[in-house]
Amino acid sequence: MKSFKADYVYTVCADPIKNGIVTVDDNGKIISVTNDNHPQASDTPLEEVSGIIVPGFINTHCHTELSHMKDRIAAGGGLIDFIKDILSFRTADEAEVIAAAEAADREMYDNGIVAVGDISNNILTAPLKAKSKLYYHTFIEILGFLPDKADELFEKALEIAEGFKPQSTSITAHAPYSVSKELFKLIKKHSDAGTNLLSIHNQECEDENKFYRYKLGGFIDLYKHLGVDIGYFRPQARNSLQSIIPLLTNRQKILLVHNTCTNLKDIYFIKRFDRKINWCFCPNANLYIEKRLPKVDLFVNQGLNITLGTDSLASNDKLCILSEMRTLQQNFPSLSIDTLLEWGTINGAKFLGIDNEKGTIEVGKTPGLNLLTGMDGVKLTPDTRVKKLV
Known part of the structure; x- marks a missing residue:
């Protein structure tokens, strides 16, 4: 398993999660979606990224x-x-x-x-x-x-x-x-x-x-x-x-x-x-x-x-x-x-x-995870880029 922490996680099926953390297994299946108020298992690698995580x-x-x-x-x-x-x-x-x-x-x-x-x-x-x-x-x-x-x-x-x-x-x-x-x-x-x-x-x-x-x-x-x-x-x-x-x-x-x-x-x-x-x-x-x-x-x-x-x-x-x-x-x-x-x-x-x-970041799905960077708050800009995480 691996976890990604971002400024926001946009699940698309619920409100954005500030300091959201998404955990996936080796096949990209969503194991959990939470925030930094809920500590991750110590044996799960955590990658912190700047931007917002969205579904594929x-x-x-x-x-x-x-x-x-x-x-x-x-x-x-x-x-x-x-x-x-x-x-x-x-x-x-x-x-x-x-x-x-x-x-x-x-x-x-x-x-x-x-x-x-x-x-x-x-x-x-x-x-x-x-x-x-x-x-x-x-x-x-x-x-x-x-x-x-x-x-x-x-x-x-x-x-x-x-x-x-x-x-x-x-x-x-x-x-x-x-x-x-x-x-x-x-x-x-x-x-x-x-x-x-x-x-x-x-x-x-x-x-x-x-x-x-x-x-x-x-x-x-x-x-x-x-x-x-x-x-x-x-x-x-x-x-x-x-x-x-x-x-x-x-x-x-x-x-x-x-x-x-x-x-x-x-x-x-x-x-x-x-x-x-x-x-x-x-x-x-x-x-x-x-x-x-x-x-x-x-x-x-x-x-x-x-x-x-x-x-x-x-x-x-x-x-x-x-x-x-x-x-x-x-x-x-x-x-x-x-x-x-x-x-x-x-x-x-x-x-x-x-x-x-x-289509959405939900437990049990394999939606793919994208990282959007170069945002102006919650607005896209000419500098906004997408990086595939999973």
């Missing part, structure tokens, strides 16, 4: 298979050009893709991340996830806006999921603008039949809403660029999110990712439906791609379930939940460290279904 971070949205694209796509070009660049750079030597993904896995580990909700369109990352120190749930993502391709694409996704076994996986839609109604229905049928977490890119740019409301905007040009005939599609006179919510299952947890252009009407609309909605913010990626952030205050004021993600190295210069938290606090100063830690730990653990082990 949960990254609910990443694309490790895109890690080889780091620094290849110019920032600030908008989502449409970003998609074009992704399609241009995606094809690469398998060894390069795997090596970059392995480096990304190590980076996340070093940055105190203990679990990842990762998007995959192929089988390449399965071996690294099988041996990783991180917990992975892989979302097998389907893209296909042509109705006659729905069955073929869904069967291919099932094959990819089979290749990841026995790892935790589910089959999900990419985004409203890239998945046909027929494909959404197949995913819903699959989700209604068993456990199948969903993670869907949502409203990353205004053009997505324009496309659904009026069949106008950049996505029309994108499909022309791709040589895809979407003549069958009819405008829905509603935003994209409002259009697809009725197509989603009410039996599974759903993560809506990015939400850069989600508005209050969208939120009110969703509340009329019996859906298990969670919302993921990836602020650094939003700034990288669209140079804007979601209306975070709307989500906070509505008391919604919020998690954090990093997105990929194609749209971010690092895979670090602390960095995402720092960006949010800089742009929304009213956000407290308590709130940010909930988003970056227990909320993600609950969504992924691993909150019995991760």
Whole structure:
């Protein structure tokens, strides 16, 4: 066993403990959480650290298979050009893709991340996830806006999921603008039949809403660029999110990712439906791609379930939940460290279904322990750093 004493221990499930002491066994399992008023056993080594101890971070949205694209796509070009660049750079030597993904896995580990909700369109990352120190749930993502391709694409996704076994996986839609109604229905049928977490890119740019409301905007040009005939599609006179919510299952947890252009009407609309909605913010990626952030205050004021993600190295210069938290606090100063830690730990653990082990510092759990230094009281600063203790 080993004990760590810090200025504060933020368990996330209770009030912060001043001069807190956390004791773990050799497997990282929490043996006790106390303070210096309760002396430790003399035979347990005690390491005193300056800063605050928090649980390991949960990254609910990443694309490790895109890690080889780091620094290849110019920032600030908008989502449409970003998609074009992704399609241009995606094809690469398998060894390069795997090596970059392995480096990304190590980076996340070093940055105190203990679990990842990762998007995959192929089988390449399965071996690294099988041996990783991180917990992975892989979302097998389907893209296909042509109705006659729905069955073929869904069967291919099932094959990819089979290749990841026995790892935790589910089959999900990419985004409203890239998945046909027929494909959404197949995913819903699959989700209604068993456990199948969903993670869907949502409203990353205004053009997505324009496309659904009026069949106008950049996505029309994108499909022309791709040589895809979407003549069958009819405008829905509603935003994209409002259009697809009725197509989603009410039996599974759903993560809506990015939400850069989600508005209050969208939120009110969703509340009329019996859906298990969670919302993921990836602020650094939003700034990288669209140079804007979601209306975070709307989500906070509505008391919604919020998690954090990093997105990929194609749209971010690092895979670090602390960095995402720092960006949010800089742009929304009213956000407290308590709130940010909930988003970056227990909320993600609950969504992924691993909150019995991760997300809070409690006896019997193996959440991982991170040390945050360079704080200004209880505020994050540009100098705040994370060090993995366990």
